[in-house]
Amino acid sequence: MANIYIWQDDPESGQPQLQIPAPDLNVAPLATKITGPQPEAKLYDKGSDEFRYWVVAGSLSRAQQFWGPLLPAGITWHQGSALDVIRDRDVDLNAYYDRASLSFFHEDVGGQTFFSCESPDVVCHEFGHGVLDAIRPELFDAASIESSAFHESFADMSAILTAIQLDEVRNEVMQETGNRPERNSRLSRLAEQLGRAIRQVSPGSAETDCLRNAANSFFYQEPDTLPSMAPASMLSSEPHSLSRVFTGAFFEALAGMSRTLSDPPTEAALKSASVEMAKLLLGAVKIAPVVPEYFSQVAAGLIEADSNGGGKYATVLKSAFVRHGILSPSTATSMVSLQAATSVSGATPAMRMATGGTAPTSGQLPLQAITAAQYGLDGPLFVHAPSQPRRLAAHAASFTSAVVMPQSSEMAARSFVEHLMRLGRVDYGAHGDPNLHILHPHRHKTHFLERVGNGYVLSRKVFYCGLSGDYPCGTGDRRLMP
Amino acid sequence: MTDDEKENTGGTAAPDSKADKLRKAEEAFVRGLVERGQAAKADENGNLPPGATHEIVGVSESGVPIVVRRRFA
Numbered sequence: 001m002a003n004i005y006i007w008q009d010d011p012e013s014g015q016p017q018l019q020i021p022a023p024d025l026n027v028a029p030l031a032t033k034i035t036g037p038q039p040e041a042k043l044y045d046k047g048s049d050e051f052r053y054w055v056v057a058g059s060l061s062r063a064q065q066f067w068g069p070l071l072p073a074g075i076t077w078h079q080g081s082a083l084d085v086i087r088d089r090d091v092d093l094n095a096y097y098d099r100a101s102l103s104f105f106h107e108d109v110g111g112q113t114f115f116s117c118e119s120p121d122v123v124c125h126e127f128g129h130g131v132l133d134a135i136r137p138e139l140f141d142a143a144s145i146e147s148s149a150f151h152e153s154f155a156d157m158s159a160i161l162t163a164i165q166l167d168e169v170r171n172e173v174m175q176e177t178g179n180r181p182e183r184n185s186r187l188s189r190l191a192e193q194l195g196r197a198i199r200q201v202s203p204g205s206a207e208t209d210c211l212r213n214a215a216n217s218f219f220y221q222e223p224d225t226l227p228s229m230a231p232a233s234m235l236s237s238e239p240h241s242l243s244r245v246f247t248g249a250f251f252e253a254l255a256g257m258s259r260t261l262s263d264p265p266t267e268a269a270l271k272s273a274s275v276e277m278a279k280l281l282l283g284a285v286k287i288a289p290v291v292p293e294y295f296s297q298v299a300a301g302l303i304e305a306d307s308n309g310g311g312k313y314a315t316v317l318k319s320a321f322v323r324h325g326i327l328s329p330s331t332a333t334s335m336v337s338l339q340a341a342t343s344v345s346g347a348t349p350a351m352r353m354a355t356g357g358t359a360p361t362s363g364q365l366p367l368q369a370i371t372a373a374q375y376g377l378d379g380p381l382f383v384h385a386p387s388q389p390r391r392l393a394a395h396a397a398s399f400t401s402a403v404v405m406p407q408s409s410e411m412a413a414r415s416f417v418e419h420l421m422r423l424g425r426v427d428y429g430a431h432g433d434p435n436l437h438i439l440h441p442h443r444h445k446t447h448f449l450e451r452v453g454n455g456y457v458l459s460r461k462v463f464y465c466g467l468s469g470d471y472p473c474g475t476g477d478r479r480l481m482p
Numbered sequence: 483m484t485d486d487e488k489e490n491t492g493g494t495a496a497p498d499s500k501a502d503k504l505r506k507a508e509e510a511f512v513r514g515l516v517e518r519g520q521a522a523k524a525d526e527n528g529n530l531p532p533g534a535t536h537e538i539v540g541v542s543e544s545g546v547p548i549v550v551r552r553r554f555a
Contacts, residue, residue: 090532092532092533094532094533094555095555096535096553096554096555097553097554098552098553098554099553126554129554140551141550141551143507143508143511143512143549144507144508144511145507145510145511145514148511151554152554155554223507223510223511224506224507224510228513228514228517228518229517229518237510237514238514238518292503292504292507
């Protein structure tokens with residue numbers, strides 16, 4: 001078979017075309033058929049229609065080869081036969097999956113014609129919609145923001161997982177990120193070319209360096225509290241926008257899985273992790289009920305699917321989904337098991353105050369006792385609560401017309417601990433049950449636990465302000481900083 | 483009213499029922515589609531305008547459009 005040219009992941013990811021043998025697309029279980037005449041397989045000049053034909057074929061083949069062997073027996077496209085692929089349906093900056101076809105478009109912008117079919121990221125995204133529709137067809141009609149957003153996220157995950165199958169992409173990502181695949185890279189940047197075209201006509205509708213970036217810190221918010229539209233820098237309830245929360249958690253989990261296999265991660269570990277992640281995703285979407293809070297159900301499904309296989313990735317999965325707010329720490333830990341908080345006998349005077357005594361009069365904040373079984377601790381957690389009297393009624397704004405009312409001291413303390421746990425900032429030391437901890441093993445710790453009596457006191461050891469808290473910029477540490 | 487004050491007065495908000503939550507989620511979903519122009523009536527040939535993912539096929543008793551997905555974009 002003659003060779004053809006393909007793009008690696010996107011025409012504008014900065015890497016040259018590759019040569020591969022012309023693929024056969026009529027391969028079960030995910031056969032596709034590009035409509036229109038098939039040009040002779042050979043190396044065409046980029047920009048030509050024949051070049052684009054084989055670029056699309058190469059992208060489809062890569063997705064087929066990745067997803068096909070992973071699907072349960074008997075699963076194929078929703079409409080049954082080979083799926084039509086329409087390379088240039090009409091004028092638009094768009095692409096879609098509608099059960100009958102994968103359709104792509106072209107449009108002239110700023111003197112350049114953009115063809116959405118030319119990007120493997122875009123083709124493998126639409127292909128992903130079809131794969132998910134084959135597994136969970138009921139999601140197609142679900143009147144739910146989160147299930148729609150998950151469909152978009154799955155499609156983006158399909159683009160990422162498929163790109164990882166190329167040796168050239170993995171090697172470049174490892175070089176670009178210094179073996180930290182969770183960082184911004186050509187892998188995390190999806191559809192650079194289409195994103196550039198969309199930015200020219202609607203600057204707020206695409207991210208600054210691509211269409212969507214999986215290396216993000218978006219944190220889950222209930223969709224009905226979000227605006228229906230927002231610039232790309234913010235979250236909205238628009239499915240592509242909201243999908244970035246799940247994709248961000250997925251991307252972080254994927255990097256964590258590769259690090260579980262090899263620390264520091266290698267390109268081979270990244271490839272193995274991508275296959276493992278795809279299997280977990282397919283397992284999760286099969287068991288996750290379609291409910292409004294679909295993100296958390298799929299995340300829980302991922303952890304369950306992993307535990308069925310021995311739980312090798314439990315820590316990194318919990319960490320990623322907790323950090324992006326998709327799972328609460330209590331949900332994540334209770335999936336393993338939950339131990340009730342116990343007595344406070346042996347507590348210090350300050351701890352006794354926290355359970356009913358008067359507040360201390362010194363400059364130190366009083367201790368507040370909160371239950372901590374959800375964090376894998378076998379005793380109550382005592383934290384320094386912000387409970388001094390309020391002097392001004394200062395409120396934060398919210399997305400609705402209401403203001404965010406001040407929290408009680410206990411609520412504020414609980415929120416703060418929850419925040420630390422989500423970000424992975426607490427050093428457990430040797431305390432509690434390690435099987436119930438949310439460890440976030442690759443995050444710097446700002447707080448530590450001290451066993452006092454039958455409980456634990458939470459204290460800060462350092463302030464971090466750099467990227468992901470990696471670089472110390474100030475210190476309240478009394479023990480560890482030089 | 484702060485949470486401290488709520489605790490003092492014993493005030494609690496009644497949680498939404500599951501059915502209420504589901505209805506609100508569905509309404510928010512449809513409202514978002516309409517606001518973004520992603521839900522539209524099909525033309526005489528059954529085609530949707532570019533950018534639409536859902537077809538409006540009717541209106542519920544409560545006035546909310548009834549939509550059917552036609553594609554993922």
